[in-house]
Amino acid sequence: MNALLDALRAAVGEANVLTPDQQDLIAFEQDWRQRARGRALAVVRPGSTNEVAAVVRACAEAGVSVVPQGGNTGLVVGSVPDESGRQVVISLRRMQAVRSLDAANLTLTVEAGCVLQAVQQAAEEAGLLFPLSLAAEGSCTIGGNLATNAGGTQVVRYGNARDLCLGLEVVTPQGEVWNGLTGLRKDNTGYDLRNLFVGSEGTLGIITAATLKLYPQPAARLTAWAAVPSLEAAVGLLGLAHQQLGPGLTGFEVMGQFALSLVDKHFPQLRVPLWKDTPYCVLLENSDSEDEDHARHQFERLLEAALESGLVTDAVVAESLAQAQALWHIRESISLAQSQEGLNIKHDISLPVSRIPAFCAETDALLQREIPGVRLVNFGHLGDGNLHYNVQAPEGGDAAAFLREQEGRVNELVFDAVRRYHGSISAEHGVGSLKVGHLVHHKDPVALSLMRSIKRALDPQHLMNPGRVIEP
Template identity: 60%
Template sequence: MTDHPSNASVASAASADADAFVAACRDAIGAAHVLTDPHDTAPFLTDWRRRYTGAARAVLRPGTTQEVAAIVKLANTHRVALVPQGGNTGLAGGATPDAAGGQAVVNLARLNRTRALDPSNNTITVEAGVVLAEVQNQARAAQRLFPLSLAAEGSCTIGGNLSTNAGGTAVLRYGNTRELCLGLEVVTPQGEIWDGLRALRKDNTGYDLRDLYIGAEGTLGIITAAVMKLYPLPAANVTALAALPSPHAALDFLALAHRCAGPLLTGFELMSDFCLRLVGKHFPQLRYPFAEPHAQIVLLELSDNESEAHARTLFEQMMEQALESGLVEDAVVAENLAQSRAFWDLREHIPLAQAEEGLNVKHDIGVPISRIGTFIEETDAAIAQAVPGARMVTFGHLGDGNLHYNVQAPEGVDAPAFLAQYQAPLNRIVYDSVHRHHGTFSAEHGLGQLKVDEATHYKAGVEIALMRTLKTAFDPLGLMNPGKVLR
């Protein structure tokens, strides 16, 4: 008779192997950068929204690409799963370990060097842990623009931006992070280093590995550095707020702005009246910008390489047409940088005001731009029928079809109870509507662990099968961020 090991002995062996992994990591990257004490690891184990809290065998903080590669090789030897992490600002739980305690977090904040800045080639080469705002500042010092801009830019990192293919407020003109990247350096799941740091805009030499890693959320390998595109620094930015009667009018105004401004149009953000009322309620210093209420507000921005006078003249002509045609009910143009910043503060404080108001059901959806007005009308009506009194916080990047379509509990209703009762049915209403309109249930935040099941539900079987084939080919041991993107 063959004796089989007990569950206790298997668990003991696994624990011993994990302990050996941690000890080997101390030798590889230095004991000071291997965190195991609960007090030290706690900041790395909860996501930004505080929706997920995991446990980890250790938090590892490598300082070079070679150290990342050494960690991955050790993980292969000891069969320890790794969770790559940047600034830990993600909104889908993609950088949080599971609750079992056997995974290790690989935080890349120490990979924070700029390797090259080439103004003539309009490129900057940075490591994964460089904070987005630092890339913007270095570009500006060289009279260049790095256009990726989002609310977390003071703490999110380039590696995280690439891993989630972050969007932001300038996608309309410059595209998502994928469009801003020319080359990557990646540590593969086997611990090898792929040097794809090519600062080239044309390179037709086979499969585009770069685009596979971007948006993969660390499930195919760990991005350690990137070559990012820069652009000429605009001579002027002109910002305005326009009041409109409906989302349909906003779409017509967007078409007019495209005709009048063309590539100068760099921002076109939609905000409902309730969004700005909520901001004013919780941040009184940010006042409602118009004397009368309006159903929708658009924040738009032009970036001009000629002059501020040229930009303002163009802006005034566009606004004159919009007002005369009735698309726009009222408008105010920022007179200086401080007023422009105040306009953007209104937009950026919407998520903060929501948090102050209480728990809510968030959606990061995208539909074809032409369908946005109809989507909002139909889905608002379905939600009102399901939850009378629900308050819609609808805002986002209208210019690229991405809305943050959030549902706040009815006035006076306990927010946690509302979330527990209605989150699942509201998600189904919204995502089914998105699907009918040929959209996506995750436009810029990624899947992480939050939406991994939605992917299986809404994506075609052949697409999921192809994704699984890629995952198995790249990561046959399943050690790269398991449970994210795919189950």
């Protein structure tokens, strides 16, 4: 391996090849949830696409597998090395350049290591909007967002990361560079390679840059928080919001009472509204192209109709940007509050919106019957059918023992229910290594065969992030 390390140092400089005998690599070797820690042969930090290509070529010649890594904020253990000590982690964090912004074409081209928040700011400084938004936006990178096809809170209007990407630059498993950084919205010249790499989690190649869609900034943006008596009422409110707000509806989040109780318990300074007397709360965002008065009138009309029909029992509308940010901060703090409460089992599922109430009623009852005392942390992006249907250990119990003894059973019950309701076991977090073994039971066998064929064709040495997304 010394020859490989020498080649890596020649490619990126000695200071950018980190080895375990020199320093602690825990920041690169352990996933964000601390579910797994691997051991890397080395962590390499290239500063350009050509350097990424040189690193991949060196690893391919040595027969050493690579693990691409962005902000390492993923939730499915897909961006850390295994325990062999023979994998090279390729960190894209040094590649943070904004290469170009075309205001007339409404596009922005950035390198993969750009933090999502920096991408948003670059767009905002030009008077434009990049709408991808999620809780980890201060540390996740655009390359990781695209590699996992991240979702977030504005999918209901703007779509997932895939829908916000027009072109990619990718280093292939052979160390070649595909320059597909087109800003074209129409290009009907064959297979859509961009969509092949988006969502592939580094198993087919390494995204090094992307051309992204921008939008005009809305003239006004208003946020409301509503208490609803049931999930059925939340679905009814979503339909009413679509009717009355149209494309102005940019966010629609649902939060269960227990999920909000954890925020109230661990972050009491956030002052969670309306949660104590209702099973669910909903957070809505209305982005208006006219002005704030028009947006507020639309919101008030919507909430009045919802109150009259019993879809909403109480509601508050943010009176300022600071109040709106405070409401969103409550929603984004649920995962942190759940971590404060202890180890838990996370699920990132998607279902037809119409079937979500029945799914939750059946699966809640099933889990509580099979595992007495289990606590359900149910929240997510109801507007696009994505639930974070998480399971907390019984109060006062040994959470670590709960995970060891019950995680397999909980996953089996939840994933089987997802299949019965024609959903997906991964909506926006990806597959990583945590869910790879479940795909054989929950993915169409023809689809799996096609995926394996693509993997073999593009990565015949099986060196790109092995053990993730698809098994050989």
